[in-house]
Amino acid sequence: MTDIFDFSPFPTLTSKGVVLRELDPEDAADLFVWRSDPEVQRYNSEPMREVRQASELIADLRREHSAQKGIHWAVTLSGDNRAIGLFGFVSWERFHHRAEVGYDLRRDHWGRGIATEALGAMLRFGFTRMRLNRVEAHTIADNHGSVRLLRRLGFEREGLRRAYSLEEDGTYHDGAIYGLLRRDHESSGQS
Ligand SMILES: CC(C)(COP(=O)(O)OP(=O)(O)OC[C@H]1O[C@@H](n2cnc3c(N)ncnc32)[C@H](O)[C@@H]1OP(=O)(O)O)[C@@H](O)C(=O)NCCC(=O)NCCS
Numbered sequence: 001m002t003d004i005f006d007f008s009p010f011p012t013l014t015s016k017g018v019v020l021r022e023l024d025p026e027d028a029a030d031l032f033v034w035r036s037d038p039e040v041q042r043y044n045s046e047p048m049r050e051v052r053q054a055s056e057l058i059a060d061l062r063r064e065h066s067a068q069k070g071i072h073w074a075v076t077l078s079g080d081n082r083a084i085g086l087f088g089f090v091s092w093e094r095f096h097h098r099a100e101v102g103y104d105l106r107r108d109h110w111g112r113g114i115a116t117e118a119l120g121a122m123l124r125f126g127f128t129r130m131r132l133n134r135v136e137a138h139t140i141a142d143n144h145g146s147v148r149l150l151r152r153l154g155f156e157r158e159g160l161r162r163a164y165s166l167e168e169d170g171t172y173h174d175g176a177i178y179g180l181l182r183r184d185h186e187s188s189g190q191s
Contacts, residue, residue: 013073013125018117020073020087023061027074027083028054034085034106043140043165043173044104061088068092071130075105075118084109087118089126089135097133099126103149115149123153123180124191133182140165141176154188155180 010022032054034040041047048054061072072088085105092099101122105115126132137155139146155178164175185191 007071007129011125011129013121014078015117015121016113017078018114018121019076019078020118020121021076021081023058023072023074023083023086025055025058025062028058030083031058031074031086034104037107038168040104040107042167043143043146064090068094070099073118073122075114077114085114085118087115087122089122089130091136092130097131098136099130099132100136100138103146110145115145116152119149119153120190123185127182127185127191135180137178137180139176139178141174147176147178150178150180153180154184154190156184 012022013020028051032048032051035048035054035057038047061070064070065072070088070090070092072086074083075085075087076083085103087103088101089099090102101119103115103119105118123135126135135155137146137150139150141147141160157176158179159177161175161177163172165173167173
């Protein structure tokens, strides 16, 4: 019997011209483009300084996948294999049927609905193939693009972590926890 966690071959997901494929060591230079961009990294960790850091991240994520602790995809556009985003599930708790999503996209591709398609495809995969019951997202409360993306896909705000994150300008920002349950995803017609 096939192990439900054995995603072999690697699952490629598609939705309206957006393709989520396996992350490859050769994506390092492309990944570096947006992970070194302070605007993309504003609510995340420090921007990368060297392509080597992108290679290490890819190696880490591939190891995490082999250990069945999470799964990440390179986001591309149909007909162009170049990676423009990194979307994935982390903190996958199989016993509890839950996982957390993470996502970022190259800045010159923002605002075109790409994240909506990519995260939508991931949620369909998560609630079926990964058998998740709950998907969680942790975001900075005033990261408007991220919050609107989550709201649009049906996530509900469940809590606020006050002064959670220190930004470059020396101010603290609240963190917000969002959650989406399988039953709400199914009844929203997005499954
Ligand atoms: C968050 C992110 C992935 C959204 O990607 P995107 O492809 O631009 O999102 P979409 O085009 O699918 O838009 C989703 C929703 O967000 C809105 N949106 C997108 N960018 C926005 C912005 N900068 N400000 C306000 N709303 C924004 C869109 O209008 C849309 O809302 P609507 O359906 O109500 O109109 C992208 O902005 C990004 O990579 N940001 C930096 C990394 C990051 O912050 N990741 C999240 C860490 S928790």
